[in-house]
Structure formats: structure tokens, C-alpha cells
Amino acid sequence: MKGVNNGQKTGPNLREEAGRQGRGHDNEPSRCKEGISRDMSEAKKKSPQRIPVSSKKLRLSGDGLDGVLLGMKCNNCGEYFLSAPNFCANCTSDDLEEVELSKHGTLRSYTVVHTPPPGWQGNVPYILGSVELPEGPSIRSEVVDCPQQSLKVGMPVDMVLRVAGKDKEENEVVVYSWKPASE
Numbered sequence: 001m002k003g004v005n006n007g008q009k010t011g012p013n014l015r016e017e018a019g020r021q022g023r024g025h026d027n028e029p030s031r032c033k034e035g036i037s038r039d040m041s042e043a044k045k046k047s048p049q050r051i052p053v054s055s056k057k058l059r060l061s062g063d064g065l066d067g068v069l070l071g072m073k074c075n076n077c078g079e080y081f082l083s084a085p086n087f088c089a090n091c092t093s094d095d096l097e098e099v100e101l102s103k104h105g106t107l108r109s110y111t112v113v114h115t116p117p118p119g120w121q122g123n124v125p126y127i128l129g130s131v132e133l134p135e136g137p138s139i140r141s142e143v144v145d146c147p148q149q150s151l152k153v154g155m156p157v158d159m160v161l162r163v164a165g166k167d168k169e170e171n172e173v174v175v176y177s178w179k180p181a182s183e
């Protein structure tokens with residue numbers, strides 16, 4: 001009888017296997033691959049287009065070739081803002097309206113960036129300038145088409161649009177930057 005029992009070890013062995021698999025599940029990686037393939041199939045349905053890097057800061061023309069910076073203006077005291085505050089930081093009024101900002105500004109300071117932020121798809125190093133708009137606010141973005149030795153604090157600059165890269169849906173992401181004024 002002992003010989004027969006030895007031949008039927010499958011019972012205890014199966015239980016042992018099941019126990020091992022149960023513990024193993026805790027260490028399995030999450031199913032992130034399924035999520036990625038689902039995103040890719042949805043992306044194929046839309047045709048690529050030009051999109052602004054931030055729809056709250058930049059409004060593009062229909063073909064995406066032209067654009068204008070957006071800001072907020074306080075209708076009570078006339079102060080301008082770049083972002084969209086809930087109330088005016090100058091007079092606390094909540095009577096704010098969206099306005100288009102100037103495409104011309106003045107370079108107030110700049111720095112050369114050797115370590116770009118995550119996701120940066122442009123040149124490295126690049127020049128990050130702080131440009132004061134005639135309406136008052138200063139905006140920080142890249143200065144292009146200007147060798148570093150030609151940069152001067154106080155120089156007039158014009159806004160230019162360029163495609164900085166593509167998002168996961170193959171849309172061309174348009175960013176605003178500054179170049180020396182044409183005059």
C-alpha cells in the first residue's frame with residue numbers, strides 16, 4: 001500500500017503549487033501595458049493638428065500658424081495679469097476680462113539653461129528670458145534667433161511661434177518664444 005501512496009503524490013504537490021502561485025501574485029508588476037495600447041488606438045482616430053502649449057496662455061489662429069498671448073485685465077483698476085486669477089491682486093476686484101496681450105516686449109533679464117525641465121524637446125543649452133510686456137506683466141520663455149553674445153538687457157523683442165515637439169496624439173505642440181525685434 002505504501003508503494004501506491006508514493007505514486008499519488010500529485011495531490012499534495014498541487015496544493016503546494018497553488019500556494020506558491022498565490023504568494024507570487026503579490027510581486028507581479030501592474031498591468032500598465034494594457035493602458036498604453038488603449039491610448040494608442042484612441043490617438044489614431046484624431047488627425048494631428050497644431051495645439052498651443054497652454055490654451056489659457058496662447059490662442060492660435062485656425063491654421064495654427066499665428067497666435068496671440070492671452071492675459072486678464074481688471075476692469076476696475078486696469079491692471080493686467082498673465083494667468084487667470086480669481087480676483088485682481090492690485091485692487092481685489094473680481095471684474096476681470098480675458099484680453100489679448102502685445103506681441104512685442106522688452107528683455108528684462110535672461111539666463112542660459114543647461115539643464116532643461118523634464119520633457120524639454122528643444123535645443124540645450126537655451127536662453128530663458130524674462131520679457132516685460134507693455135501691459136505690465138513679465139513672461140518667461142525661450143529667446144531664439146539670437147547668439148548669446150548679442151543679448152542685451154533692455155532690447156526689444158518680438159513674439160514668435162514654433163513647434164516644440166509632438167504630444168502622444170501626434171499633435172504639434174506650439175510654444176511662444178521671443179526673438180530680437182526686427183527693427
Ligand SMILES: [Zn+2]
Nearest residue numbers: 074077088091
Ligand atoms: Zn484691479
